[in-house]
Amino acid sequence: MxxxxxxxxxxxxxxxxxxxxxxxxxxxxxxxxxxxxxxxxxxxxxxxxxxxxxxxxxxxxxxxxxxxxxxxxxxxLGWLDVPSKDATGRALNLLVAGIYSGGSVSKSFVPTWTIDREPVELLLSTALEQAGSGAKRIDRMSDSRATELAPAEHASVLGRLLVTLGAPQGTKNESTVTDLPEYLESVERRVHVEFAKMYILNRATSLEGKDTLQLNESRTTLYKRELAEFLSMVAGEPVRATKNGVVVSAAAARALGFGRGDALREAIHEKRTSA
Incomplete structure (x- = not known):
């Protein structure tokens, strides 16, 4: 050990x-x-x-x-070798990005991810399989609750690991989501790109007739600035923080594969409830 x-x-x-x-x-x-x-x-x-x-x-x-x-x-399961460049490390990175952008870790350390977009479900279920915990779908019977994805095995251990990596635990709000995970400062560009794409894919709303994307974020000004700076660094194009969230410029959206006509763009909703 x-x-x-x-x-x-x-x-x-x-x-x-x-x-x-x-x-x-x-x-x-x-x-x-x-x-x-x-x-x-x-x-x-x-x-x-x-x-x-x-x-x-x-x-x-x-x-x-x-x-x-x-x-x-x-x-x-190879979860302690993080941050790493292998498939397991990259899978854990996607799972952390999924928690930030549309999931949660309960007080008992059980992680779940909201899956109302097919590419998100595919990416997260694949990541759970690659991480070694497997995936199970939780279909809610109520219209007010979204379908979720959860680990099939080792749920609380994985949840504790994700929290250790920096994922927020409990209700997400301005006081619990204050900055991006620290490990992003020491990983290769590919990990940055995959984190950014998961975040955008899970949260962005499109603006009709434009490549520009909006990420609605009820977070602190400092968090929104950090997120905007990170996405701009990854895209190499402008991304700015606003009162209501983050605006991904048309150039940045295209650089990350979310321009109109790109396959990833098809998954972006015109409206998205906050998570």
Missing amino acids: VASDFAQDLARTYNGSDSWERVEDYQRCFKYAAEHPQKGSYAVASALDLPRGTVRQWIERGSKPDPVHAVETADE
Whole structure:
């Protein structure tokens, strides 16, 4: 099991300031037990100065602390090697972009994504499959609730990982969505482009007869400026923050593949409710 800063941050999404310490104790316990196979749980506990009952649960009954389970699962699925250039890392990037632009992570760390545009559903379901959690569609019976996509497996671990990457948790508003994820500062251009395209594809509304796109955002002025600067940097063309959101210029929209006549443009709605 790795001991990276990212693994520590993931473990600390669990209650208690000692979540990572529990992971370290668990690792020490089994390392010592493997090196001293003749010793029982009580002897291991005494040697490591750990509670006997806890060590007994771990060694004899196979109990595992939740932070340990999360870190091991993330490690096995390649989620701890982020930001990375491989398919898993790029899939996680799309999932984070999807949370920002049209999804949420619940207080219990379960992520869901609203899917009212077919290309968004295809991209996110593919990303969930590539990440190793699989995807399941949640069809709401009420007209007031949109169809959603969720992980088929490891939902809360994935949610914790996305929050660790910077995705907002809980209700999204001006106080919870304050900036873009920090990892975007250290990744290659392809990751920037994929984040930007997912964001626009999920949120943009079109202006009749124009290539220009509008992103309605009920966020702080600073957030809208940061988003506009990021999209402008990716497109190499003007994008500006406004009172109501962000305006992607016609040149920027065309540069990112959202000009009229482009395949991605067909998925853009003329009206889009905020998420």
